[in-house]
Amino acid sequence: MDDLTPVRLRDGTEGFVVPLLRANREALRREYEHLSAETRFDRFLAAVPELTETMLDHLVDEVDGTDHVALVLLVITADGTELPLGLARIIRYPDDPSAADVAVTVVDDWHGRGVATALLQVLMLHRPQGVERIKTVVSAGNLASLAMLRRLGDARVGEPEAGVQRVVVELECSPRSSEAATHPVS
């Protein structure tokens, strides 16, 4: 993907989507510490107070841009600082190459302003080649997450079971084929 994709959020804020880099490892660890306990829980479906080295290996070092794509949405503040607002990733299932999991985290102060929607729009354009559906699990009753996933295509949402809901989304368009024609800012 281009290194920098301009986007406009639902609330009108202009930002950029960029690939997560290995150099972002420490920033990711720090930013995670500022998330609320609820956001952390909804991201990992468990109480994960901090990102361990093993988790960071997976979340940063294993991003290969092919089967595991991770993107950051950031805004530039008045003083020129880059402020990351959200992170989205898609990971192909090795045993089911036409399917992938997605995970999104948005910083608490920016929930409900369109960060996840903008991030996923770009992420889907850069999803692993051949991925046709998303298979994932969300916290039961995570309405924002369910709404976000329903935007991606034809979604089947399972009944709540043991605190989670399984979601399968049949994606609407081919990966990368529409890249030239689609631009998130219009």
Ligand SMILES: CC(C)(COP(=O)(O)OP(=O)(O)OC[C@H]1O[C@@H](n2cnc3c(N)ncnc32)[C@H](O)[C@@H]1OP(=O)(O)O)[C@@H](O)C(=O)NCCC(=O)NCCS
């Ligand atoms: C889920 C999450 C990523 C959504 O991010 P966001 O930037 O707030 O989402 P958006 O503003 O783009 O909204 C996405 C959809 O959710 C809806 N939504 C947002 N907040 C909502 C809420 N509190 N209740 C119900 N719906 C909500 C929006 O209306 C939108 O739906 P629409 O397109 O049909 O209008 C964010 O809440 C988050 O980081 N949660 C914690 C981690 C998590 O749950 N990740 C998902 C599983 S990995």
